[in-house]
Amino acid sequence: MYYFVSDIHLGAGDAQQSRRTERAFCRWLDSVAADARAVYLLGDIFDFWFEYRRVVPQGFVRVLSRLAELTDRGVEVHMFIGNHDIWCYDYFTRECGVVMHYAPEVVTLAGRKLHLAHGDNMNIDNQPMLRLLNTVFRSTTARTLFSWLVHPDLALKFGYWWSGKSRKSHPNKCVTPDHLGFLVEYAREHHRQCGDVEEYIFGHMHFAHEHSEEGLRVLFMSDWSGDEAHYVAMSDDGELQLKSFTIDETVS
Numbered sequence: 001m002y003y004f005v006s007d008i009h010l011g012a013g014d015a016q017q018s019r020r021t022e023r024a025f026c027r028w029l030d031s032v033a034a035d036a037r038a039v040y041l042l043g044d045i046f047d048f049w050f051e052y053r054r055v056v057p058q059g060f061v062r063v064l065s066r067l068a069e070l071t072d073r074g075v076e077v078h079m080f081i082g083n084h085d086i087w088c089y090d091y092f093t094r095e096c097g098v099v100m101h102y103a104p105e106v107v108t109l110a111g112r113k114l115h116l117a118h119g120d121n122m123n124i125d126n127q128p129m130l131r132l133l134n135t136v137f138r139s140t141t142a143r144t145l146f147s148w149l150v151h152p153d154l155a156l157k158f159g160y161w162w163s164g165k166s167r168k169s170h171p172n173k174c175v176t177p178d179h180l181g182f183l184v185e186y187a188r189e190h191h192r193q194c195g196d197v198e199e200y201i202f203g204h205m206h207f208a209h210e211h212s213e214e215g216l217r218v219l220f221m222s223d224w225s226g227d228e229a230h231y232v233a234m235s236d237d238g239e240l241q242l243k244s245f246t247i248d249e250t251v252s
Contacts, residue, residue, distance in 0.1 A: 001035045002109050004232040006042035006118065006203025007223035009084065010060050011160065021224050022062055024247040028231070029066040031245075036075050037236070038109070041098075042203045042221070043082025043118025048159035050087040055152045064096055071097030080104075082204065083120035084163050087143060106197055110238040113197045115190060119204035122186045175207040180220055184211050187218045199240060201232055210242050 008025050011018050032039065049057060071077050080101045081088055092098040104117030146155065187200040199217045206223035208230035219242055222230040229245045 001032070001236065002038050002040070002234040003032045003036055004040045004042055004116070004201050004221065004234070005229075006082070006221045006231075007044045007206055009044055009047040009163075009223060009225065010063060011057070012047035012163070012225070017225075018059075020247070022060065024224065024229070024245075026062050026066055028229075028245050029063070029070070032233075033066075033070060033073075033075065036070070038076035038078065039070065040116060040201075041077070041079040042116060042201065043080050043120070044084040044203060044223075045079065045082070046085040048156065048163045049085040050147075050152075050155050050159055051089045051091050052147050052152055056091050057156055064092075067092070067096040067098055080116060080118055082118040106194070109234060110236055112199065112234075112238045112240075114234075115187070115197050115200040117200075117202060119183050119202035122183060175205055177207075177209050177211070180205055180207065180209055180211065180218075183220075184218050187216060191216050201240075208242060208244075 005028070008021060010022055010025070012021070029039070045063075046057070046060070067077050076099065077097065078099045078101060079088070079092060088100060090100070093100055101116075104115065104122070106113055106115050108114075150158070183200075183202050183205070190200070191197060195215075198215055199219070201219045201221070203221050203223075205220055206225070207220055208222040209220040211218040211220075217240070219232050219240065221232060221242075222228075224247060227247055229247055230242055231245060232240060233243050234240050
């Protein structure tokens with residue numbers, strides 16, 4: 001089995017909410033570990049992440065240990081950066097054996113070609129402010145200056161404030177299938193150019209949905225802030241399914 005998940009936003013909310021999310025995600029990792037060939041983390045696994053050369057954010061040891069255990073057992077773990085954890089470098093690779101991806105990719109699994117991406121910087125040509133923010137945040141120069149000039153304590157304080165502000169400005173209850181159209185249109189255009197790719201998996205929008213049309217299927221995964229999260233599972237014979245996972249207070 002191959003598993004895809006996104007938008008955990010570890011560290012979001014108060015201490016109780018953050019620990020609840022981490023425990024739930026650990027239970028999910030434990031549940032898929034039994035038959036996973038690979039686990040794909042499609043962005044925003046952390047609500048904010050910024051790596052200095054020798055400093056990383058505190059916390060999340062339960063999740064990091066699970067990821068290391070998976071890769072130690074030979075299960076591939078792939079992480080695609082999202083707009084909240086865009087500033088990852090090599091820490092997860094060195095410490096946990098995770099394969100990092102910094103751009104959307106087409107991968108072949110179980111004989112099928114899948115397009116995988118978080119979805120935050122795609123088809124945004126008509127949104128100049130969003131394009132500007134993406135350019136700045138993805139700039140190597142900007143990241144280097146930020147790491148030189150801003151103390152880690154201040155960087156994390158600013159990062160969590162910015163992440164929370166961004167999340168509150170896009171509440172989940174306002175999202176409908178119509179809001180996913182820009183990514184569906186991206187998939188259509190990509191499919192026109194690369195006809196052998198028929199299935200696309202995205203996160204980012206915090207809204208679980210499946211869009212199907214002739215020759216094209218687009219799956220959207222939810223975030224983990226509510227009572228239920230949605231992820232994608234792919235069997236060894238290539239069947240893709242959008243599945244749900246109940247989030248509760250059970251200690252993993």
